[in-house]
Amino acid sequence: MRTPIIAGNWKMHKTVNEAVQYIETIQSNQLPQDVEAVICAPFLTLHTLQDKLAGSSIGLGAQNAHWEKEGAYTGEVSVHMLQDLGVGYVILGHSERRTYFAETCEQVNKKTIAALNAGIIPIVCVGETIQERESGRTFEVVSSQVKKALKGIASNELHKVVLAYEPVWAIGTGRASSANDAEEVIAYIRKTLMSEFGTAVAEQIRIQYGGSVKPENIATYMAEPNIDGALVGGAALDPESFSGLVKAASRVGGQA
């Protein structure tokens, strides 16, 4: 059985003080233990949050990383530096990075391999634009992104990868994909994983849905057989709302 994973992507939000207050609130909320809860915070806050979360079951993630260990890459932060800090997760290939920073599938692949080599769980994002969806290319686009991101990864490492299906048109728009539509694409991603890497590993890889997920709609996604959690932007910025998302994803204490 795959453990549900709810990750909050803060994007470019929160100062160090705001981040600390947030963590104190979710720590006082007693999150369920059968859900992996992860906060993906800006680089500047990671050091403080790592201290704050020591010994806690809440995971800490970054939102990007460079694949080289070190070097002349002004403005970049390496996977190695995240590993040194004890960061456990990293979001890679988010559509905002692909769109605004011209990140390519090849770069996402290098970053994914580097993260796994460093023992960091990559949360690899894929998803189609509205134009791609309307021209009937969703399956083709998403499966190609998945194959390119996971190219050359050793089969004994693949199961650690988390995939996030985030249709670009659903991100930050309030226009969430229906649970049925998200399940259809995510089931197709799992089928792609089966044909590329075999059934055993395909059954182990967790696939999240992302795009306008809220405490009010998360149960519909969690009820789908192939959806293993959510990657949440806006609704994860408030600690009470994030706590509500994690609780709703719990098979023990949630409404799902």
Ligand SMILES: O=C(CO)COP(=O)(O)O
């Ligand atoms: O991009 C997202 C998470 O990575 C989704 O953002 P929203 O939840 O704000 O739509």
